Amino acid sequence: MKILVCISSVPDTTSKINFTADKSAFDKNGIQWVINPLDEFALTKAIKLQESQGATVTVMNVGDAATEPVIRKALAIGANDAVRVNLDPKDSYSTAKEIASVAQNGGYDLVLCGKESIDYNGGSVPGMVAQLLxxxxxxxxxxxxxxxxxxxxxxxxxxxxxxxxxKLPAVIAGQKGLVDEKDLIIPNMRGIMSARTKPLQVVEPTSSEVKVQGVSYDSVPPRAAVKIVSPDNLDELVRLLHEEAKVI
Known part of the structure; x- marks a missing residue:
């Protein structure tokens, strides 16, 4: 059985998210990148099938060269080889089209991925891949x-x-619970060393067609300061709830 696992490179949840001055794009400066957590559940499931059924596991990513450290981590976790489509994806369709092309050309029995990435939360790529295939x-x-x-x-x-x-071939999108969190694999030194020599094929995109264009991005407004009211001052509490919070 041949399994293709699609992984996204996303900002670590501890990273501070900023946008460019004109708010037209995400500012990548100073960001720590990780495997999309939901994709990691899918990858771990694929490794379990590798161990139990002798499946071969290929990880793929649609992205530029900056995503290769994340791909190497997936190889260190246990994937046999990897494919990177040399494209900075601009929308879900362009990403899905490249995944479908790799899946079709590789003759994979099963395509696994997370149901969405935690950066844009679009949730549309897996369904598009299945439709294209x-x-x-x-x-x-x-x-x-x-x-x-x-x-x-x-x-x-x-x-x-x-x-x-x-019936296989099929596309399965997973979420938290696809495997137990305790079963998520932390690469050991042997895995990290072997990942350096595992095949990572870079292919050019089949198309640059984009159907959806992001217009602008805005940060979440900062939270208002907390006001502490003495438990003996109920009149002040009522006033604040009525005049400022406007909930009563």
Whole structure:
């Protein structure tokens, strides 16, 4: 079984997010980059299938050369090889189109990814990939088993869980719960050293077509200062809630 795991390079959650002076783009200066956490759940699941079923695991990323340290970390976690499409993606469609091209040319049985990236939270790439490949798609999976040419996925729905069976090849987008958090793999020294020599193929994009263009970005307004009111001064509390907070 051949598995393609799609990973995004996203800012670490501790990084301070800023935008350029004209608010037209995200300012990448001083950012620490990591594997998108939801993609890491998908990667860990792929490694488990590698261990239990002898699957080969390829990680891929659509991005420029700056994403290669993140790709190497995925290789250190246990992927066999990697593909980077040399494109700074501008929208979900251009990203999905490149993923679909790699998946189709590589003849993969299963495409795994997170349901969304934590930077833009678009959540549209996995479904687009499945549509472009004309393959079954299960989103927001919290469980996955593969038996021969069939995959059984579990996804959360309102009030419970739904179990879905699909024929391979298929696209599965996972979320927290696809594997236990305790099973997420921290690369050891052996993995880090071996990642340096694992194949990382760089391919040029098939297209530069962009269907959606970001116009501007705004930071979240800073929180207002906290006012502390003495428990004995209920009149002042009521006044603040009425005149300033305007909740009563």
């Amino acid at each position: 004309n393959q079954p798609f299960v989103n927001a999976s919290v469980g996955l088993d593969v038996n021969g040419s069939e995959a059984t996925a579990v996804r959360e729905i309102e009030g419970g869980k739904e179990t879905i069976s699909v």
